[in-house]
Amino acid sequence: MSDQDVVHGTLSRINARAWGIATGLVLGGGLCLATIILVMKGGPDMGQHLGRLTNVLPGYSVSWLGAFVGLVYGFVIGYGLGRLIGPRSPLSGKREPSGTTHVRLNGKAWGLTLGAAAGIALFAVTNLLDVKGGEHPGEFLSNLHLYLPGYRVDFVGSLIGFAYLLAIGFVLGELVAGVYNRAVERAES
């Protein structure tokens, strides 16, 4: 292994960790905030929908303690997701060492990983709910069929959901990268 490989490996690890921590903080913080807002609003049916997350996140509930549990879950899941979607090369879009002061995003690579991550998440959650069973498995999640025609909470539905989210995630990743890269170019020029 050459020195360059060692340096590249170290930098990739640091970069993946940074993306993981950032995504974990966003996801964990988001779930924590969403829970706290509902707890503060109160009411008799407080968090009856968000509380269903307990089906996939054991121990989570819409309460002050649940907000903390959600923070931990969100951070752990987000960390893994961030490591997955983080660019392998910091300037994966285009390499312009001279004058470049900010990272560019590779739209295709980012869209693909974002779509794959979202698709895998829906695939996993759908099958988890299907395996758990019950009277109405995935009652809330099945509402997704409104936006993803053909989706349902069973194995075939999870494949359909995966395909949809792969496509949607790809388009969104391209959109985010495209807008970001153009905005950075304008800001730097």
Next chain:
Amino acid sequence: MADAQHDPRQEQALEEELELAFTPLHKFCLGLAVGVAAAVVLAALTVVHLLRSPDEPYPLVLLAQYMPGYAVSWGGVVVGAAWGFFSGFIVGWFFAFARNVVMAIAKVVLRAKAELAESRGFLDHI
């Protein structure tokens, strides 16, 4: 690193890679990009819902718990897009901030380790 020190081209490539690795994300631009994407998603979700199930606002109407003024209506498309942009901007900005902070800390730690490793042989010369 000894090889790289003797090969100027390799050393330059390494320096370039190091420089690029710690390049920060642009906070405002990422906020803008995520904000635009979130606005598009929320507007599209509301439009699809209105077209496919105009009489039953559930479950999208639950978003009103977090986005005051939002409703599953044509007016809600605009309100949802505005809320999506606002929340997406915050998410994107914070994401870039957190990623840049972690990279900056890693840079400091790496530099400190390298300096420590470089001065480790110092005692041998006393």
